Amino acid sequence: MRRKKGKFLFAVLFSVLLLVPYLSLESKSASAEEFTFPEYGPAKDLITPLNGSPTIYDGAVGQEDGHDVLYTTSKGVPATFNVVDLDENKLLRSIPLEGASDSWHHEVAPDGTVYVAAGKHIWGYSPETKTIEALAEIPDSSLWALAVDENSNAYIGTFKGGKVFQYNKETKQLRDYGKMIGDIEQEYVRSMDYHDGYIYAGTAHDKIFKLNVETGEKVEIAEELNESGFVYDLDIVDGRYVFARYSASKNMYIYDTLEEKWLDVKLTNVNGLHVTDSLDNKVYFIADGIVKYVDLTNLQVSETSMKYGSGFRGSDWVEIEGDSRLPGKSLVTVTFSGGTVFFNIETEKVVSYPSVIPPTANVTNQIHAFSEDKIYISGMTGGTGAVYNPLTGENKSISLGQADSIYSMDNKVYFGTYPSSSVHVIDPSVDPYAKPTTLFTIGNEQDRLHAMTGGDGKLFIGSIATYQRLGGALTVYDGETHKVFRNIVENQSINGLAYKDGLVYGSTTIKGGLGSVPTAEQAKLFTWDPITEQKINEKNLEIEGLDKPIHIGDLSAGPNDDYIWGGSTGYVFALNPDTLEVEKSVRVEEKPYPFEWDQIDLKWSEDGLLYALVGVKLYVINPDTLDFKFVTKAVSFDLGKDGNIYFSKYDNRTIMAKIEVMEADASDDLQSVQLEMEKTNLTRGQTSNLKVTGILKNSEKIDLTNYTVISSNEEALKVKNDQVIAYRSGESTVQAEVDWKGKKVLSNEVVVKVDLTLDSFEAYVEKLYNEKKVPKKLYIKLSVHMRLAKHFDAKGYEKLVQHQLEKMKKQVERWDAGDHQWAKDALLTDINGLNE
Structure with missing residues (x-):
């Protein structure tokens, strides 16, 4: 798109005679008056780029038609529940879990029901009917832990509430045991298991609770361990021993539920994620890349000759028929990409089978246009990325973890990955599809690398602190070594970075890792000098109408002006780089989507327009006039070298779509x-x-x-x-x-x-009662008449149905509704409608 130039001969001559700078102001004003936004074509789905292999977090083994089978769920939109015959390594069935995108836990109950915690629901699969259904919606943000008892009831551990729920198989009702800790805004119940009337629940704040499922009473049992962070794994072995692993230290401890004490043993550098019952009193686990075991008779730790670089994503004992490599019992687990791995104790051999689980498209996290023929794409909590060629439509999978930031500098592509806080690089001139080379790990209690920018041959990385921790960091990499500068702004994490004229400009969020408790009132802007390695300015963001924002998002140096541009809480603004004061701003979104650390992503087009992804809405902004226009809904995006918009769709993030950007009036109407x-x-x-x-x-x-x-x-x-x-x-x-x-x-x-039906009317009455709009006495009377009306309706006794409706009408007419007259009117309207 080209901007039209006005003819200002008189203004130009006058400006030259008086003061030269007025020339640029007059031209800017004229171009603003004649400015027209580009035309945007319809969104076209291009590809599901991250579909090379399934992404698996967990699995469980059960019996189906006389065979050992693996139950597992692959990540996707929707997630897919899979049943794999372990004897024949054959996929038996795949069933979509509508509304769910993944599952972190599966459990097989004593009655054979396979419980799956996925999305907002607890699901139940029947090995007899071969069907799965959503049993109950769990009222919390996400589901992380799962256990079953001897009566085949299920227990679910959650985030953000940090609660435990029971799903009663007989009554199909939920029981809410409440928060396990209770004094923190964000809490996890990350792991748990059941034994003899008690749930043992591991949290993200180092605590392990013993919860009485009858009384709801709980007691914390892990204080003496002096550990911190996530109790990431917890399993009960042999109906007696609790095995609990802390992810930060990788230490695993054993609690004797019979003696009610922690045993005098500590298993170190354990990978997780599960252990299962012992074989010959030996409990097997993975540590230091080796399958080891602890002998429960003497607590001695020994190792096998079996090596394995990952962890047990669910583990169970099976006996596989027809494979001479697996005599007797073997321990089986599922891999991150869907394969099955058997550990035979007798031969000490590791036997791997390839995945038979269909690939499911992972959701897109970041999109980065490196060149005309290469767009790099990362996914969420997966091990696969992609490189898409816009010229040919070819898509190639690459090995890549969850990159929260991607940045190009000196013809190389840098990736900041979660959860390792590692920085990786690909040199496309050597091999654009190579596995990224790991440059370094930031450490220093950093977790999510949200921002990257570069200048003078240095890469600058801004990060969010890890779980429960405050205090992000600015990391500087000069091509050979890196330095980490923590707490540039005390107890705040870094959300955005920009580089201009030898200085780094940063923005923050008061939030740290999930589960942390912020101590600051508002986010900050800062300036940092790479030469002195010192912060030289720090300032509040001051915009009329925006009071103490807790997040400030992305920052970007304007290509055609002297400003540092940024965004926060629906606003886009331009900063004076010397003072960090706001020179101008515009509110483009009243209520942006509430991401945990605020999402505002800024990109500049070749013709000088600013594209701002504010929450999940993408706007284009004229930086001169601050006029703006809504383009589409997206979760991540970039501008291709062809000038078009490539983005992940808001309603299905597995799909990358494209919007063609055209000169005004060039598109079809x-x-x-x-x-x-x-x-x-x-x-x-x-x-x-x-x-x-x-x-x-x-x-x-x-x-x-x-x-x-x-x-x-x-x-x-x-x-x-x-x-x-x-x-x-x-x-x-x-x-x-x-x-x-x-x-x-x-x-x-x-x-x-x-x-209007009797069932819908009954549901409405119950809703009004639950909301305390209808008194209990009236509710009971209406419920009795309703049951009779439904009974007579089923028998075909229409006059008796009408008789019960007349009784309900009289009960409602006698009700002195007061402030709830509207509810009375609605009930009478419905009763009259049912009587017609």
Whole structure:
């Protein structure tokens, strides 16, 4: 895109005569008046780049049709539950877990039920029916630990609440035991197991709790260990011994539940992630890359000749038929990429089988356009990255962990990976698809490398502290050695970095690692001198309307001005680099998506426009006028060397999409909008997904994301996100409105009918009661009449049904509703509707 230049002969002559700088101001003003944003083509799905192999966190072994089988879940959108026949190394079935993206724990209950903690739900798989269902939604952010008892009830450990829940198999109800620690905003129950009426729960704050599942009473048992950090693994062996491993120290301890004491043994440098019951009183584990064991009769530690560089992602004893390499019992586990590995105790041989689990696309984390033919892509908690060629569409997988930052300098590509806080490099001129070379590990209690920038041959890295810790770091790498400078701003982590004229500019977040407790009130801006290795300025971000922001996001030096640009909490701003004062700012987003450390990512186009990903919304901004325009929803993005936008889709991060950037008026226009509804007949409380499709003049169909959906009867039907929700009986006409190039384009109309049923009315009454809108006495009476009405309805006794409805109507009419008159009116409306 080229900007039009005005003709200002008189202004130019006057400026030259008086004061030369006015020339640039006049030209800037004129170009701003005539400025037009580029046109943006429809989003086109390109590829699922991270689909080379499955990503597996855990597995469990059970019996199915007389065979030993492995149950495991592969990461994806959605996650996929898999059943593998271990005797034949054959995939028996794969079942999608809609709404879940991964699973960290599987357990096989005594009755054969396979419990899976995935997404927001506890799932149950039946080896008899070969089906899996979501049993209950767990009211917390994420699920991390799982255990079962002798009655086949399940127990779930969570984050952020740090709670334990019980799922009762008979009643299908949840019991919330509450927070295990209780005095921290963010808590984990990261590991746990069950024994003899007690849950043993490992937390992220060094504590292990013994929880009585009947009374809910709990006691902390690990204080004497003097450990810190995550109790990452915890298993009960032989129905007596608790094996607990701390991830920071890699020490594993043994607690005797019978004697109620920790045994006098410490297993060191243990990889995890599980141990299982003993064989001949020996419990096997992996430490120092070797399979070792502890003899429970004398607590002596010995090692086998078996070597293994990873950990046990679930481990169980099996006897494999038809493989002479595996006589007797073998210990089996699953690998990160889905293969199975057997450790035979008799022969001390390690036998690996390739994965038979179908590859599932991992979600995209970072996208980095290195050159015209190479875009580097990293994933989330996976071991595979990708290199995509925009010219040919070719995609190649590479070995790469979760890179939270990718940066190019001196024709090399640098990756900052989590959770090791390591920096790696690829030299594309040698081999663009090589496994990245590890340069160094930052350490110093750093975890997530959020920011990278470069200048004068040095790489600057900004990082977030590790779990429970405050105090990020600035790391400087000169090509040979690195230095770590912690707490540039005391007890704050670094979110953004920019380099300009020999100085490093930084932004912070008051938050540290997950589970930490911030001590500062607001984030800071700072300037750091690489020569003196000192901070030379620190300042609050001062923008009218923005009060003490806890995060300041990405920073970037303006290519065509003297400013340092940044973003925070929906604002984009320009800083004076000398004073760190805000010269100008604009609020582009009222309520940005609340990421843990605030997400604002800034990129500059070749024609000088600023692209800002604020939360999950991508905007383009004219840096001269601060005019802005919404482009699309995304989670990560970069501008390709071809000028187009490459991004991970907000609604499915496994897909990388592309938006073509064109000069104004160069794209095809929108001819019509089509609204499709999943269901058009609903009952109260039900939802229906909707889809809005644009049809261009060239007949091409595109998925639209920037639209408004209108319901003509919001009392009956309301719109929320990409769904309609039925609230009460009636009809509503639904229509989508699209803003296309400043014009409003309306879709077809879809009529949705909300029917009233006895079941939906009963659910509504219960909802009002639970919300304390209906008194208990009325609720009980209505419930009795409702049960009778449903009974008579099932028998076909219509008059008896109407009789019960009349009784309910009289009960409601006698109710003095006071402030809840609206609820009374709604109930009477529904009863009359049911009686029609």
